[in-house]
Amino acid sequence: MASQNLQSVPDQPAGPGAGDAQDQTAQLEAEGQAYFDRVMAEDSRIEPKDWMPAAYRKTLLRQISQHAHSEIIGMQPEANWISRAPSLKRKAILMAKVQDEAGHGLYLYSAAETLGQSRDKMMDDLIAGKARYSSIFNYPALTWADMGAIGWLVDGAAICNQVPLCRASYGPYGRAMVRICKEESFHQRQGFEILLELSNGTPAQKQMAQDAVNRWYAPALMMFGPPDDDSPNSKQSMAWNIKRFSNDELRSRFVGMMVEQVRVLGLTLPDSEVRFNEETKKWEHGPLDWEEFKEVLAGRGPCNAQRLERRREAHDDGAWVREAAAAYAAKQARKHAEKEFAA
Amino acid sequence: MSPHGNPEVPASSAGAVESTAAKVPAGPETSSESSAPRSVWPLWEVFVRSSRGLSHVHAGSLHAPDAAMALRNARDLYTRRNEGVSIWVVPADAIAASDPDAKGSFFESPQGKDYRHATYYTKSEGVKHL
Ligand SMILES: [Fe+2]
Ligand SMILES: [Fe+2]
Ligand SMILES: [Fe+2]
Numbered sequence: 001m002a003s004q005n006l007q008s009v010p011d012q013p014a015g016p017g018a019g020d021a022q023d024q025t026a027q028l029e030a031e032g033q034a035y036f037d038r039v040m041a042e043d044s045r046i047e048p049k050d051w052m053p054a055a056y057r058k059t060l061l062r063q064i065s066q067h068a069h070s071e072i073i074g075m076q077p078e079a080n081w082i083s084r085a086p087s088l089k090r091k092a093i094l095m096a097k098v099q100d101e102a103g104h105g106l107y108l109y110s111a112a113e114t115l116g117q118s119r120d121k122m123m124d125d126l127i128a129g130k131a132r133y134s135s136i137f138n139y140p141a142l143t144w145a146d147m148g149a150i151g152w153l154v155d156g157a158a159i160c161n162q163v164p165l166c167r168a169s170y171g172p173y174g175r176a177m178v179r180i181c182k183e184e185s186f187h188q189r190q191g192f193e194i195l196l197e198l199s200n201g202t203p204a205q206k207q208m209a210q211d212a213v214n215r216w217y218a219p220a221l222m223m224f225g226p227p228d229d230d231s232p233n234s235k236q237s238m239a240w241n242i243k244r245f246s247n248d249e250l251r252s253r254f255v256g257m258m259v260e261q262v263r264v265l266g267l268t269l270p271d272s273e274v275r276f277n278e279e280t281k282k283w284e285h286g287p288l289d290w291e292e293f294k295e296v297l298a299g300r301g302p303c304n305a306q307r308l309e310r311r312r313e314a315h316d317d318g319a320w321v322r323e324a325a326a327a328y329a330a331k332q333a334r335k336h337a338e339k340e341f342a343a
Numbered sequence: 344m345s346p347h348g349n350p351e352v353p354a355s356s357a358g359a360v361e362s363t364a365a366k367v368p369a370g371p372e373t374s375s376e377s378s379a380p381r382s383v384w385p386l387w388e389v390f391v392r393s394s395r396g397l398s399h400v401h402a403g404s405l406h407a408p409d410a411a412m413a414l415r416n417a418r419d420l421y422t423r424r425n426e427g428v429s430i431w432v433v434p435a436d437a438i439a440a441s442d443p444d445a446k447g448s449f450f451e452s453p454q455g456k457d458y459r460h461a462t463y464y465t466k467s468e469g470v471k472h473l
Contacts, residue, residue, distance in 0.1 A: 047443065049440070049442075049443040050443055051444075077351060080351050081351075096423075099419075099423065100423070103419075103420055103423065106405065106420055107403060107420075110403055110404045110405065113386070113404075118383065119383075119406060120383060140351040140352060141351045142351060142352070146351075175403075176403075179403075183424075303351075322384075325384075325408040325409075325412060326384065326408045328408070328409070329408035329409035329412070332409060333409075
């Protein structure tokens with residue numbers, strides 16, 4: 001259950017004998033650590049009020065809030081296409097998908113809050129440009145076919161990443177991921193269908209689909225994060241049962257799935273080096289531009305400024321709604337209290 | 344959002360022009376930079392009954408200014424696909440929870456009381472309908 005009362009270590013007893021208090025704190029820490037280690041060894045779950053190492057809390061908070069921000073910012077490239085979707089059906093589908101992404105953001109903010117961070121603080125960090133989110137959403141969606149490529153490749157990569165997270169050792173995170181994964185599968189399928197329809201359309205439509213796949217392929221592969229030998233925090237995350245598979249492992253699996261599916265689409269992956277390595281039994285792909293990845297992550301991608309500006313604008317535009325709702329709630333509470341008093 | 348043109352073109356100046364037009368100034372300025380503390384909406388826990396005959400099960404939590412908004416938000420957030428026929432929202436701070444640090448002592452009593460389970464009774468094995 002999400003809740004406040006987030007102190008992992010009970011209040012230190014205040015009293016004389018500061019030495020005693022210190023001993024006691026140390027003992028509680030040791031007991032907490034022993035309990036935590038047992039939970040990890042049993043592959044069980046940590047819940048909000050359990051003791052947890054400060055670094056575990058920090059890592060989770062960073063990961064979950066970044067994930068939440070990604071869902072929220074991730075609404076933009078697709079929301080921008082709702083008014084241009086080619087049919088009423090496609091508009092309805094796109095709206096449902098964008099609404100889902102908003103929901104995913106909210107599930108994840110709730111999970112992050114159980115670690116002791118207020119939602120307002122997370123929102124402020126995002127708007128102030130202090131928080132990170134997935135680099136993928138800083139690329140522009142140039143044509144209608146991009147709605148297909150985003151659903152198929154971007155949501156596809158997200159699903160690959162997220163299914164193992166359903167078993168993350170932190171209870172609220174795992175539960176949020178279960179809900180999210182259930183909803184994501186429609187996202188990928190609707191994207192696949194958009195591409196399939198374009199691919200079976202006129203030569204120009206097919207070209208548009210191929211162009212979108214060409215542009216989204218590499219950024220989607222980079223969603224799994226840097227290569228294993230350049231991902232210093234992965235090991236610790238795996239030891240904590242947050243992460244279950246390495247970045248490269250997940251990327252390789254994803255490539256394998258895409259190889260199959262792109263054939264059904266009648267399109268090609270823009271990567272001549274994709275192959276199945278018989279020795280390692282793993283799918284391999286061509287080199288990725290990790291310099292570009294770092295640039296985009298550092299805020300210098302094609303759409304970073306635009307995305308943050310839009311987010312800020314939406315937040316400011318909604319201020320009067322939040323204020324009105326709060327004022328109304330306060331007034332109702334006051335009325336209610338007066339009635340109680342009179343009765 | 345403009346109905347014409349693609350707002351996705353990166354670094355387009357058109358977006359900037361548009362955003363300055365047709366803004367309704369609403370109430371006191373509360374830009375994100377303002378240092379005044381925002382009123383924090385309370386946290387609500389959401390319980391959803393998935394179908395008649397089943398109990399309400401905890402689905403998650405959300406922020407809302409009051410119960411009516413909490414219910415509406417809960418509907419939008421947790422029942423977008425017919426997941427429920429009834430919703431409860433409860434202010435999170437109205438929930439009393441057992442102390443996780445007292446795990447052992449609080450839940451100790453059933454331990455060593457196997458005889459409360461049917462599986463404790465083995466002599467009747469093989470006897471029909473028992
Ligand atoms: Fe999502
Ligand atoms: Fe996602
Ligand atoms: Fe999605």
